[in-house]
Amino acid sequence: MVFLGKLSTGVFKFMFYFVPLSSDSAGIAEVKPDYRLYVMAPLGQITDWDAFRAELELLKENGVYAITTDIWWGLVESEKDNQFDWSYYQKYSEAVEASGLKWVPILSTHQCGENVGDVCSYPIPSWLWKEDSAENMAFKSESGDWNKEVLAPWWEGTSIQYEELYRSFAKNFSDKRNLIAKIYLSAGPAGELRYPSYQKTNGWKYPGRGELQAYTDGAKSDFRLSMKEKYASITKLNVAWGKRYTNWDEIQPPNNGDEFFKVGGAIDTAFGIDFMKWYQGTLEKHLASISRLAHKHFDRVFKVPIGAKISGVHWKMNDPFMPHSAEYSAGYYNYSQLLDQFKKSKLALTFTCLEMGDSAAQTAPQYSSPKTLVAQIATLATKKGLSLNGENALAINDVGSYDNIAEMVFNYGFDGFTFLRMSYLFDDKGNPTAELRLLADKLQSKSIPVTFTVDNVPATRGVYLIGDRGEIGRWNPVDYEYKLTQSEKGNWSGTFRLAANQSYQFKFIMKDENGKITWQQGENKNLTTPMAGKGAYTSSW
Structure with missing residues (x-):
């Protein structure tokens, strides 16, 4: 990748903070010991x-x-x-x-x-x-x-x-x-x-x-049995639901799911609440x-x-x-x-x-x-x-x-x-x-949180970190790209997870409002991450 120019304002600097897993720094999560x-x-x-x-x-x-x-x-x-x-x-x-x-x-x-x-x-x-x-x-x-x-x-x-x-x-x-x-x-x-x-x-x-999946004889029977256990009599069920059933076999699941689920539909009635509690409750019993x-x-x-x-x-x-x-x-x-x-x-x-x-x-x-x-x-x-x-x-x-x-x-x-x-x-x-x-x-148990910070970058541009793990000096076809965010102090930073005890290389880029990439540094930064949980590492450029 080619270096296209230098910053016209200030000094371009970035720092890597390799934070041990026991850190309680804001924004950096711990990996559970048994993760x-x-x-x-x-x-x-x-x-x-x-x-x-x-x-x-x-x-x-x-x-x-x-x-x-x-x-x-x-x-x-x-x-x-x-x-x-x-x-x-x-x-x-x-x-x-x-x-x-x-x-x-x-x-x-x-x-x-x-x-x-x-x-x-x-x-x-x-x-x-x-x-x-x-x-x-x-x-x-x-x-x-x-x-x-x-x-x-x-x-x-x-x-x-x-x-x-x-x-x-x-x-x-x-x-x-x-x-x-x-x-x-x-x-x-x-x-x-x-x-x-x-x-x-x-x-x-x-x-x-x-x-909904409640329309076999077995499903209907189970629903009715659940209502019998709750209300004991068809009269009590009618009072609760505002119905005039004469026997338990008249009880049916919703006949139109779209109407049942819509705002103000039957799902908010006593019938709807009872049905949904039974519907999920069957899974709970299972x-x-x-x-x-x-x-x-x-x-x-x-x-x-x-x-x-x-x-x-x-x-x-x-x-x-x-x-x-x-x-x-x-x-x-x-x-x-x-x-x-x-x-x-x-x-x-x-x-x-x-x-x-x-x-x-x-x-x-x-x-x-x-x-x-x-x-x-x-x-x-x-x-x-x-x-x-x-x-x-x-x-x-x-x-x-x-x-x-x-x-x-x-x-x-x-x-x-x-x-x-x-x-x-x-x-x-x-x-x-x-x-x-x-x-x-990114996801193995021995990964560690890494914070990248860049100072003196024009605020009008979006700043990204490009990274690669592999043979030092040779970029793979698929590079990592992380978007950094700007703090109140004006610097740009982001915290990511990388594998412990691995060699990496990094460079920063800036994108204009049209997404066009301009490289802003003259060299890549090579480094090796420490072992998981081992101390802190800081490097500036």
Whole structure:
């Protein structure tokens, strides 16, 4: 890159402050002592084991603590009830163990193949559908669309089938207790505790709110039973709801979701409140059930944390006509109450969409505020004393997304972050991609906060830091770019996270109002970051 000129005013100076992790300086967050970086394994089955082992070793070298893996129910119990084949995952666990990484199995009792990013097709065991009718076991939406990617929480056989899976896993992997760092439970579609409200296979398109999933005979029966338990008599229910029902069978879920959710609609009535409490409450009961079974079979054998995931349903949050309707359709009516169930169930919480920022999407048609939502959930989780972990929701390959993740993870007390997905970190030949470099620099547990300050820069220009880690003296095609902010004193600064004990080079640029870049220095600044938590480093130029 070419030097294009010198500053016409004053002396151009910058300083690097490498702050130890114990620092309580304003604006610099601490990394939790037990913070961990995880990477999600490919969805499909491994075919090239040598390449897989080599990639695992590279993850270990780049500060990754553990690999998380979907244990597909449709693969291990495909033949018939209670007949398990764990051979593939036993070989898999041995490959992970040899790499030095830890392992986080996800007992994936949902289907792979109908959600964003799915590149495989593993339905849940087909023999299940002979156990009962779809009216009891599956989901049906407002529009009458069926969904069979996961068992309905109100079906009495769901917990029975899950317990058999949990029991068999504990028996077959008890010798891997030192390898397994955590176990995750799939609690719904895409492994998330929610309803299959937004499914592309059923015609959903972002940013639509999705549809309620309470229209099977099993769902209606469960809703009516819940109302019987609350009101005891149809007369008392009629008084509360302002209805004239003569029997319980007349009770129905909302017949028009859009009308139900609109401002001033039925959602704000006694009926609407009761329905939404039941709708979310069913998820809470399901979580309580599967967590009890998991603790029963895993605690004694593995002695590790058990967790579950909530989806970051960030669109329609600010919709002036149907606020929070996408969240409500998915089953998220009261986050505080939902997180209380995580606490009661002694479960770690994982939340998604940490890579996203609040932007122009806060207006129509998205009405989206993902960063606000992450902060809300993180604050609630911290107050309730939950172990909090994060994930990205979509594939990411830009610096800004990594910066968003780092900001949330290191400023809101996350215990760990899981990157989705391993396949983005390596090319077809198994070579590391730029994403692996960004992951290691910004999100590994040994990263450190670094403050950059520049003095005597014209206030009319935007100031940026360009950085690179790699061979000193040679800039990679993808450089880091950080936007600095101006203080009241007139200098420009910004705090970022970089990998500890790594060599970097930096230069500053200025952009005019049209975005045109002008280089303002005659040399690059080379430096090596100190070890994590080791002292402070200052350099001026």
